[in-house]
Amino acid sequence: MEAVDRDALNLLSMQVILHAGNARDYVFQAVGKASDRDFSESEDLMKLASQEITRAHKSQTETLQKEAEGITIPYSPLFGHAQDTLMTVMSEINLMKEIIKIYQKIGGEQNG
Incomplete structure (x- = not known):
């Protein structure tokens, strides 16, 4: 039976953590910019967050697809x-989008 190599799974897991972490950093920077009424920079940072979370999600999804194809994925606390x-950061992104909207409503008129 075909199986994913544990070292490859560990590397993939670290890539997911790295890209999700990058996304988290960008989204919190974006909220900071929104609080300063720099909505253009906030939007740019949210785009970067989206790119990073997409990369993380793609890696995770490719791994889960392998399991669906019958390839054994070894148990890995690191992958868990x-x-x-990944899921926590995706939730944070959704929440921060709403917070940015609030900043735009309460401060947008001063920024043009």
Whole structure:
């Protein structure tokens, strides 16, 4: 039976964590810019966050597709952590989008 190599899974897990972490950094920077009424920079940072979370999600999805194809994925606490990190950051992105909208409503008229 075909299986994913544990070292390859660990590397993939670290890539998911890295890209999700990058996305988290960008989204919190974006909220900071929005609080300063720099909505253009906030939007640019949210785009970067979106690119990073997409990369993380793609890696995770490709791994899960392998399992669906019958390829064995070894149990890995690191991969579980990577998935938790990914889903948490995805939720944070959704929440921060709403916070940015609030900043735009309460401060947008001063920025043009």
